[in-house]
Amino acid sequence: GQYRTILNVSKNDLLDSYKAVIASKYLPRALYYRISYGLLDTETPMAVAALEMIDSAVSGIVYTEDIEALDSNIMSIHSIWGLGELLVGGKISPDIINVKKNQTPKIIRRQIGKKSLKMVFSPENSTETIPVDDKKKGLHSLDDASALLLADWGMRLEKYFKEPQDIEWCMDSDGRLFLLQSRPLRLERPDTKPLECKFEDIENNIRVSGGEMACPGIGAGIVFRLDRESDLENLPEGAVLVARNASPNYVTVMNKLNAVVTDTGSTAGHFSSVAREFGVPTLVNTGVATTRLTHGNDVTVHADGRAVYDGIVQQMLESPCAQRDLLSDSPFVRKLKYVIDFISPLRLTDPQAESFVPEGSRSLHDIIRFVHEKAVQEMFHIGDKRIRKLGGAKKLISEIPMLFYVVDVGGGSRQNQAGKKAVMMDDILSIPMRAVFKGLTHPEISWAGFTHFDWAEYDKIAMSGGIISAESAMFASYAVLSHDYLNLNLRFGYHFVILDAICGNTAEDNYILFRFSGGGADMDKRMLRANFLSGILDRLGFKVNIINDLVDGELKGGEKKLIVEKLDIVGRLLGATRLMDMYLKDSKMVKNYVEEFMNGRYHFASVEM
Structure with a gap:
């Protein structure tokens, strides 16, 4: 269950599907499984079975x-x-x-x-x-x-x-x-007669009773209730994972789990098989786990007894029925614990720090982090460096008071634009671009006031004695777009927004990358706005990272309809936050604004909360 299965493949898609299955050898869950068992890449050759559907x-x-x-x-x-x-x-x-x-x-x-x-x-x-x-x-x-x-x-x-x-x-x-x-059917058979552990004098309340035992044993720890799979990276060591279903993707955190309890699932599912191999006590198909087990509370799971108890029941954990980690004593794990110090620790955490240089790397994780950050920066700024050198840039005429240029790299606008220096918003066919502008032009967002362009760059030139028109393309916002792709660089006065998105028919290829920085207020107020943005993006399902007034958001995967909806809301968010750093006062105000925004209010300049 660690590799991809693609169903109902047409003859025309056979080769692409074959490649996708081959590539799934390097999915995170497949890599984790292989590495956990000490298998080299060459020891796991890949084959693809093609069956009649x-x-x-x-x-x-x-x-x-x-x-x-x-x-x-x-x-x-x-x-x-x-x-x-x-x-x-x-x-x-x-x-x-x-x-x-x-x-x-x-x-x-x-x-x-x-x-x-x-x-x-x-x-x-x-x-x-x-x-x-x-x-x-x-x-x-x-x-x-x-x-x-x-x-x-x-x-x-x-x-x-x-x-x-x-x-x-x-x-x-x-x-x-x-x-x-x-x-x-891989089963761990005990060397001796199976143990019969009965716990009749336990005083702790039973929170969950029933379900199916996918893997025997006893495990205890703090409840980590999983609402979305992206939260797995926040799972603490020694947790009891409580989830709606038993996804094979949970294999990537098996080393952190003391037990697993799910609402649905089956002992015949892929995750149940993996749980047995790793020896993690697992109870599936309880029907009620996510409603009866509270996030952050301690519980004890007795998988054999199909019961979950309040608190840490030490008597159970000390019994011979408590399941041993089948991998912890293996030679591979002992070796891994030695080499992991050269692979896992992350020291290069702040891209703004002086130590964020290649020479500061002390682990493989540091190298990957550095390369990834620089690659993302380059991707975000590639338009900033080269947009003025690209032919075919056209001024976008829209109802927003903003200086804006677009470059169509294929399918992003109507094909009758030859010779025109400007295009109307109705001429734009790019799905992600239209979604963002739908949000920016929401009826509840007010655009009265200043024209929005790169005020900071204009100020630099003007203050140094230069003479230049505010209508210069140097200060414009711009977009590189195709039918299902958008790289957007917005210059709202003193702050900047970069958005990169794919919104196509293949859900796993779709994504939204978001970066927001700068502002005209002091740093404290800019950081308040950053916290507001983070609060909204988190509600939308983004993975968010904040450094001072810099906000990075990432949303991976999703059907086209979902990505369009998210981009629409992101557009509203950008329209609502243009000058927010000027009037935000404290964290309470930020919290209230987040709730107001999620309830449909997008104009805050005159709102005191």
């Missing part, structure tokens, strides 16, 4: 051995409506049928999951997730006859490979079953 009515997984009852001669069959990606991705709770592996298999238990969503084909050689019909939500997705046939196939595969199997399967709309793949 089946329009699945039902999909699922067979475990030929029940992970919750080893050696019980029971297998489990997991099933959901539609394609199987939601099951293996831990985003849905499946139906489960348990089968006794006799000469004639026998169904011994049925469990219906909460199958509120399903993934299906979309017309554009892709997939989409849609709600399950209300009538089907409470029905079992797999009939008994098909379950028994799958059980028979599973027993035969287990006998052939001489070990338990993890089998993916699907059923088409005609009721025909297909086996998609079969691989070893």
Whole structure:
């Protein structure tokens, strides 16, 4: 589950999809998994399996051995409506049928999951997730006859490979079953008789009861409730991760986790498999974890007992049933702890510091940080250095009192502009550009007053005795744009905004990079405005970094519609904050302004709060 799977690929997209799967060898989660097991790059050659796509009515997984009852001669069959990606991705709770592996298999238990969503084909050689019909939500997705046939196939595969199997399967709309793949079901078998730990005298309250044990053991720590995956970088050491689903992306923080509890998911999901390999006690499909476990509180997770207790229950942690970290004593980890000091520490944190130079690097992390920062700066300023040398720059006429030029590098404006020195906003076809200007021209934003250009540069020339028109392109804002790309450099008086965005049809390629700096007020007030911007960007899902009055925001991934919505709001934000550093007074005012903005107020100059 660490590499990419691409479904419903057309013949024309086959080569690009092949390359994308090959490239997924270097996804963060795949790299972390490989490195954690001490595997060299050359030891993990990459292959891509191309299978005929089946329009699945039902999909699922067979475990030929029940992970919750080893050696019980029971297998489990997991099933959901539609394609199987939601099951293996831990985003849905499946139906489960348990089968006794006799000469004639026998169904011994049925469990219906909460199958509120399903993934299906979309017309554009892709997939989409849609709600399950209300009538089907409470029905079992797999009939008994098909379950028994799958059980028979599973027993035969287990006998052939001489070990338990993890089998993916699907059923088409005609009721025909297909086996998609079969691989070893990795299970940690104890060397001795399994321990039976009972805790009948625990006085701590049980906060969560039920769910499925994806990995046995006991773990305790502070609750880290995950609202969005980008917050994983803030996860503290020794935390109990509480999340809505069991995403394979959580593998990148496995070394920090003492336990995991999720609302949805399945013991057959990819993350559950990884949790077992890393020995992290995991409870999935509780249905209530994110509502009953409070962020920041201490809890103890007893995965075998399917219970989460208030507080740190020391008696449990000291019991022989507490799960040991299977990797901590490995030779590789001991070696890694030695070399990590030359890789991980970060000293070059402030790009404005005198020590932020190549000679200041003391680790690989420092080198990467330095190179990344300089690359981003160069990308942001490439237009600033070269825009006046580019042919084809046209003045943009809009309802905003701003000196503005655009350079269309392909598909960003109507093609009948030859010979014209100016274009109207209606001529602009660039999706991200139109989204930003929609926000800038929101009816609630007032543009009365000064014309906005680079006042700081104009002042320098004027104060030195130079004579130059304020209409010079030297002081203008400008944009380099195409149909789905925008590099925007806005000069609002004494502060500057740089925005770089892609808004296309491929969600994982889309992004917004945002940088804001400067102002006409003193540093304290400029920093207040920076905190206001940070508060809004954080609410919008951006990863934000502030240094004095410099604000950097980053939003990665998202469907075109989402990126357009975010750019629209960013446009409103830019319009609302033009002179905000002049009248912000304190942090309380900043906090109130953030709430006002999120409630639809975009004009603050005359507002006292």
